[in-house]
Amino acid sequence: MLTLHCPCCGVDADETDLHAGGEAHLKRYGPGSSDAQFEEYLFMRENPKGVHFERWRHVYGCGKWFLAARCTNTLEVFGTYPAQTLEPPQHIKDAISAKRPGWVWREFT
Amino acid sequence: MSNAVSALQARVASGEVTIREDGLRGMIILRGDLASKKLRNVCKTVTGVAVPAQGQADVTGDKGLCWMSPDELLVLVPYAEVDEALAAIDKALDGEHYLAENVSDARALIHVEGAFAREVMAKLAPVDLHPDSFKPGDFRRTRLAQAAAAFWMRDEDTFEVICFRSVAEYVFGLLAQSAKEGPVGYFAKT
Numbered sequence: 001m002l003t004l005h006c007p008c009c010g011v012d013a014d015e016t017d018l019h020a021g022g023e024a025h026l027k028r029y030g031p032g033s034s035d036a037q038f039e040e041y042l043f044m045r046e047n048p049k050g051v052h053f054e055r056w057r058h059v060y061g062c063g064k065w066f067l068a069a070r071c072t073n074t075l076e077v078f079g080t081y082p083a084q085t086l087e088p089p090q091h092i093k094d095a096i097s098a099k100r101p102g103w104v105w106r107e108f109t
Numbered sequence: 110m111s112n113a114v115s116a117l118q119a120r121v122a123s124g125e126v127t128i129r130e131d132g133l134r135g136m137i138i139l140r141g142d143l144a145s146k147k148l149r150n151v152c153k154t155v156t157g158v159a160v161p162a163q164g165q166a167d168v169t170g171d172k173g174l175c176w177m178s179p180d181e182l183l184v185l186v187p188y189a190e191v192d193e194a195l196a197a198i199d200k201a202l203d204g205e206h207y208l209a210e211n212v213s214d215a216r217a218l219i220h221v222e223g224a225f226a227r228e229v230m231a232k233l234a235p236v237d238l239h240p241d242s243f244k245p246g247d248f249r250r251t252r253l254a255q256a257a258a259a260f261w262m263r264d265e266d267t268f269e270v271i272c273f274r275s276v277a278e279y280v281f282g283l284l285a286q287s288a289k290e291g292p293v294g295y296f297a298k299t
Contacts (some may be wrong), residue, residue, distance in 0.1 A: 009181055009250075010163050014235035017251055061253045062178035 021055030126223030135191030141207030217277035
């Protein structure tokens, strides 16, 4: 069972209190973008065995969205952080590097 | 005027832990900037208590404030005073970005009172309710079995639970059954 710390209301929320929102850090391509970019935005997703970044919503609690870094293989959670960011904060990257040296996820390392 | 009644009309399930629907209570959802001085002042005026810290509730008698999310408070007042309280909030926050709505009749308030009230709740919610982790004054929005609910502790043996009116019957049944089946003994006082 997954337990994630909600950075918005400060509680450790059980998986059943949360709603998964898919992959984090998607770059949204809209009008004026190429077909390839739009396809990438709509359909192309990582499907890693290992380090992954996801959006979660604390749906039964404060109702806010936040982001989580975790391992899809072991269910280990490296950390959660507010959704108002374009890339994982340094302390999250450091926490992952400590456990999974050399990790790569999209453009982040 | 129509005769307002609460969801379960003060139903009681007596036992070692008693489940009691509290009847009508004025509830106002207030969304806005919780750091705003105007908002903090009017909340204090209406309820007599200061805006609680994150994850806390301050409820005395029929009045109080509950911290619902970073931009949301639940204002509790006696049912008869809800219109007055709402008018006071609207007046005080005029010009600010906020939302205040009377949700009294959309909610139900249930009391869980008795020696093992903590265990009655712990059986139903995915929350660490150990006496060291959850204390009187703490507030938590979560679920009870399949229904959304929020609760806080009035004192060591009393929980107050709010849920949507439409699931009041279900939540009352859950709590009554949980109480009837007795304590687990996990939180036994040493």
